[in-house]
Amino acid sequence: MTIRRILIANRGEIAVRIIRTCRDLGIETVLAASEADLDAVPARLADRTICVGAPQSSVSYLNVKAVVSAAVMAEADAIHPGYGFLSENVRLARSAREHGLIFIGPTDANLEAVGDKLRARAHALEAGLPLVPGGAVDAPDRAVALAGTIGWPVLVKAVGGGGGRGLKLVTEPSRLVEAVELAMAEAGSAFGDSRVYLERFVASGRHVEVQIIGDGESVIHVGDRDCSVQRRYQKLIEEAPAPDLPDRIRETMREAAVAFGRQLNYLGLGTVEFLYDREREAFYFLEMNARIQVEHPVTEAITGLDLVAEQIAIAEGRKLRLRPDDIRFDGCAIECRLNAEDWTEDFRPSPGIVETARFPAGPGVRVDTHVEAGSRISPFYDSLMAKIIVRGEDRKAAIGRLRSALAVCDVSGVKTNRDMHRALLADGEFAEGGVDTAYFARFLDSHGRSGAIGPAARPGPA
Missing domain, CATH: 3.40.50.20 (Rossmann fold)
Structure with missing residues (x-):
């Protein structure tokens, strides 16, 4: 149709x-x-x-x-x-x-299969994907025994949702029962499903994901992304391809994502998320997001694809228009999320009226935004104002281009996290590539959590 x-x-x-x-x-x-x-x-x-x-x-x-x-x-x-x-x-x-x-979007069966994290783990196991050691918690007082078999520390995770809600890191047995009870209450309120499960916490893990497209019969991947720069499990910076990833791991991870999609007879656009353990040089299936991702522009930037157009084509009943050999990966792309928040005050939301909104432009620069001068940043919704995406011939060039783009980005009337991104891009550990999910906490500690980063944080030229 x-x-x-x-x-x-x-x-x-x-x-x-x-x-x-x-x-x-x-x-x-x-x-x-x-x-x-x-x-x-x-x-x-x-x-x-x-x-x-x-x-x-x-x-x-x-x-x-x-x-x-x-x-x-x-x-x-x-x-x-x-x-x-x-x-x-x-x-x-x-x-x-x-x-x-x-x-x-996906079929009802696809949504049900991956919306329930325990069911998704079962499908991943059937598809031959490695899983983080874990299991379901049927009662809070039984969680300690399960954690003992999994290994400490552990994450308590909501079965029916994500985004950091219903998620708790627990490092010692005495705190686990309370954490499970809190997670169950949060999950029930947020998702209408109070079930939780435990996973072993991987301290040096990286969040790497693979974009797949399926037509209900065939499934292909269109590359990987790294989303390890996170605050409280909310992504701040995403890049494609994932930097400093061994070729063997990258190829095996992409093949695993395709295998998972085939296991589900997947229809539409989806993202299979993995945890890469740098110490063990191993990766584990985390979950699948059965929708378009916030960070999809970095994949578009290095492939030349329009992923929304691919979604619509599949929804019209067409077969995949792409074969694996059709996908070409060119350069490196990085995206940062410009949020209306005061990062110097524990990321306090900053709703209000935007007075000035000047965004960067030029070769290799893309801005996805709904904000202009006079726009109202509502307290009712997510604080995301814009995504600034750049592409370079390599990662070093992309970082340089993003730093230049942020220097001329000028939004006033509300507080933003622009200067945080500028400081982060100038940070040596980030520049090396391949940071883990604990990196951002280290970054904040290095700046005293106050956000006071000196003259370099002042607004750049208009």
């Missing part, structure tokens, strides 16, 4: 990103927006906007009935959920299909 009109069930920069590709493809766009976003940039760019509720996401962007009703009202052919919100929600996918709409 040819898709002629898409309802975008999302907001912010990803909504703008989807609109851009739809325009290129000649597809009409209808934006499902909350009351807080009716005058935002995505609403002005879309061909039509329908209000789906109050600013609170629970009654708008997370309201399956409101989103599907908006799509039906708009006579849309399909729903694109973007990332976050309802993007991996099987209820939305099922309801869309029941109303004759195409869900631009």
